[in-house]
C-alpha cells in the first residue's frame with residue numbers, strides 16, 4: 001500500500017474511532033441517587049491481587065456481588081464493603097450534567113456518606129466527580145471525624161453544568177490488610193440555585209429619593225398638576 005493510502009485509511013479509522021467515542025460518550029442524566037431503584041444506573045469496579053500481588057481490575061454489575069455491594073435498611077442505604085478477595089470496591093455512575101437553568105445559576109451536589117474502616121489512619125476512602133479535563137475531590141474539606149460519624153456533604157459543582165461524560169465515583173480501599181471496611185452512601189442529588197437579586201446601587205436610591213422630594217416641593221408650591 002502506498003504511503004498516502006495508508007495515511008487516508010489511517011485518517012478514516014481515526015475519524016470512525018473519534019465518532020464512536022463521541023457516540024459512546026452520550027449518557028443519561030444522573031439518576032437513582034437514593035438507591036430506591038436498586039443499582040439501576042450504577043456500575044462497580046472491584047480490585048483483587050494476582051499471584052505476584054499486582055492489582056487486577058474487574059468491571060462489575062454491583063448486584064452480582066452482594067458481599068461487596070448491598071442496599072440496606074428502611075432508608076435503602078448503599079454500602080460498599082471490601083474483603084480479602086476484593087480489597088478495593090468502587091461504585092460509579094457516568095452521566096451528562098443538566099445545563100444551568102439560566103444565567104447566574106449555580107449547582108450543588110449533596111450526599112450522605114459514612115465511613116466504617118478498621119483503621120481510619122491507614123485505610124482510604126474517596127469521593128470524586130469530574131470529566132476528562134477536570135476532577136474534584138468531594139471530601140477535600142470534610143474532616144475524618146465527620147466521615148466516621150456520618151455526614152451530609154454539599155459541594156459546588158457549577159463548572160460541570162451542561163458537561164457530557166461526567167463521572168461520580170466512590171471508592172473504599174483497604175490498606176491495613178484488615179478487611180470489612182464499609183462506606184455507607186445515600187441521598188445523592190444535584191440542586192440548582194437561582195442567582196440572588198441584584199442589589200440596587202445607592203446612587204439609584206438617592207436619585208429616587210431626590211425625585212420624590214422634588215414632587216413634594218412642587219405640590220407645596222402649587223406647581224404640580
Ligand SMILES: [Ca+2]
Pocket residue numbers: 034035036075076077078186187
Ligand atoms: Ca436511600
Ligand SMILES: [Ca+2]
Pocket residue numbers: 117118119123174175176177178179180181
Ligand atoms: Ca482495613
